[in-house]
Amino acid sequence: MSEQSAPVEKAVLEVTEVKKAYGPTLALTGVDMNLYPGQVHALMGENGAGKSTLVRILVGATRPSGGAFRLNGERVSFHSVSDAIKAGIVPIYQHLTLFNELSVLENLYSFDTATAGLLPPYLGSAAAETAKASLARVGLSVSLEQKVSTLKLGERQLLEIARGLQRNCTVLLLDEPTAALNAHEADRLLEVIRGLAAEGVAILYISHKSDEIRKVADVVTVLRDGRSVICGAPLKDTSVDELVNAMLGHAFAVVDKQMPVPGEIVLEAKQMVLVPGGAPVSFAVAAGEVLGVIGLVGSGAEEIGQALAGARDILSGSIAIDGQLAHPYSRRDAVRMGVGYVPPDRHEDGLFELHSALSNASASILKTVSKFFFLQPKKEKASFSRRFQALALNPNEPDREIQHFSGGNQQKVLVARNLAIAGLRILVLTEPTRGVDVGARDKIHDAIVEATHAGQAVVLITTDLEELTSLAHRTLIVRNGQIVRELPQFSSPDDVALAMLEQE
């Protein structure tokens, strides 16, 4: 762990200002990262921060649109995955790429088999010796003849690493390698990784788990919005808060919003179970209240939103609106009962691409803007003229196709769609301002505040700490599908961050 303090050692892999654009969208806007031999380098970031794009570039699966990429000081550009493997960059993914019906030996030579001549490369005693040495390097004691399908998951993970090491491996890239392992297997893997680093391999370790990263890594790079916001900082000098703030966004001072005092209970979830074997969750939201819900990716926070909106079946338990049991409860029933829902992925789940902003907005109130079977274009337009103005839709051209608006304005249209629902009682918003510019964010926040003043109950599911702490009356912390804590109004972003990362 002394490499960082003594940077005399040359970086084996240097990434400078790497950018990647997919069409008009920028996946990476500028990433800097240096990997040193003998160092475990952690890479962190929320989903969508650009981790997977960076990995795809490193392994030669896609080419960067800008920036430089040096291996042992020489500028390189990979045209394919096999280029990267030849150069000694070995990726290990969370989904294994072993051949389950072949033996351990055959698997260790599967890269060579791909390019071998008539005879398979794993014949002969020399090949067996090399294979045994590779297994020993990762501390794996299995027979070479054993079929991979008979190995435990942890053993397979180690075998995959052994296969990579058998080639010349200068950079080992591990993407969430412990995701499918139990605690014991994970510890063993981390030990092997430390051992490999001691041998001089440069290791890039991608994970969400901060405790694991503290155990194994020397330095950390954090990506947010396609940019490296922390760049090779020594982990021992970096606090959990700093990491979380870097991952989720800045923790600004809480802006005081004029929030109303909550009234009567509007929605009550009782003993709601969302996944088989999951823990039941119970909570209530009152009129004029903003209930914040936060959890890391995969924590089950988004699923709670889906269930409240009727977009996901609940396995047991109940949802009551105004004291009335909502059952059966489809998304359609929910709209009729006045439950709005802004989904997390606006392109997949929200937008009608080739349609105007207006017909995108009116999708939930077609009945209201129709007479008998016919649409009333004037009524449709009138229903949104004030709302679009309040949200500062820019340009304010309701007939313009939705795809010609910026992400922030598309999001405003989705918010408008839900605010317009007849008899709106409850508004469920999931990441309402993700990937949205500051102006649109303010307007959407204003709309949420206005909704609470109109007596609507708001459930705000977000990983944006500033958004959460400035709007929520109460905040539920969700982990493993369970509500683990409830924080009061005016909690600081730091309190929330700490509560999220607390160990059970």
Next chain:
Amino acid sequence: MADSPGYIGRLRMVPKSLWVLVVQFAVFSLLVPNFFAVSNFENILRVSSILMLASLGQAIVIILAGVEFSVGSAVALCSIVAVFAVQSVSVPMAFAAGFVIVLVIGAINGTLIAYAKLPPFLATLAMLMLVHGVASLAVGGLPIEAPVSESFYWMGRGKAFGIPVPILLAAFGLVVHYILLSKTTFGRQIYLVGSNERAAHLSGIAVNRIKFLGYVAAAGFVAVSGLILTSRVASGQPNLIPNLPFETISACAVGGLSLAGGRGSTLQVLVGVLIIAMLNNSIVLLNLPTAFQLAVLGFVIIAAVVFQTTPDRFSFLSMRAAFAQKTKPQGDA
């Protein structure tokens, strides 16, 4: 408040396929003998009315991001049912029976696709075979003739107000189709479901019901097309018009509908059908072998679709706009 599209903008809103039609019409008028004649125009419209109505149905399904392969079999069974029925009931009742059988096939397609969640391609392909099999079994493989009757012939061969009845029916179909798609709530829901089914569901639209009703509505147009054909040939035939599914899909594609769903207009269907009808008509006028027809049709589909999906920068109007931009004096700041 809304920006007025302006001259260029308004021209842009015209489907590109209309330009194909205009050019084709001009070229054929000049080069194909006997093409430019009122009697020939009437002939084109009369002959194309069957394809027109069936394509209007196909278009609804395509906008729903589906496809309908069983239209040909449905029309064949329609003819057989109508000819069987007319032996025991009146002509209107017999035609009503033919109409209903097509609606039933549409309802089965709709059920399979909307509720049993079968892919439209598979469901309607299976229905093509199933209905064709039923139609063949019903008549033992051979055509059955309708008894000679003026009223049976009226729909396919008759005239009203001096205009052939098939043309009037096709025109009526176009108007109904236009109103259905662009003026009704149901039409809007068809577009939204075709554009993004998940978003439609989350907006509270009854996605399954809209899909089901969409297939039934499509069958309504196909049924009228089937009755015109039945009346014209005055017989029930299991192999009446096997190419109808492909011709209707071609007409929609040539007209400019996106086969991915979510967009398309009645005008585009009209244009697509007329392009194909004028082509077939000219091949006959030029005394070319009918085998020629299929080859040319294939070529035209490719050409028309390539032309329409080519990026705007290659189109005439954008070139003009780009030219205007370039020749504009530089800013004086």
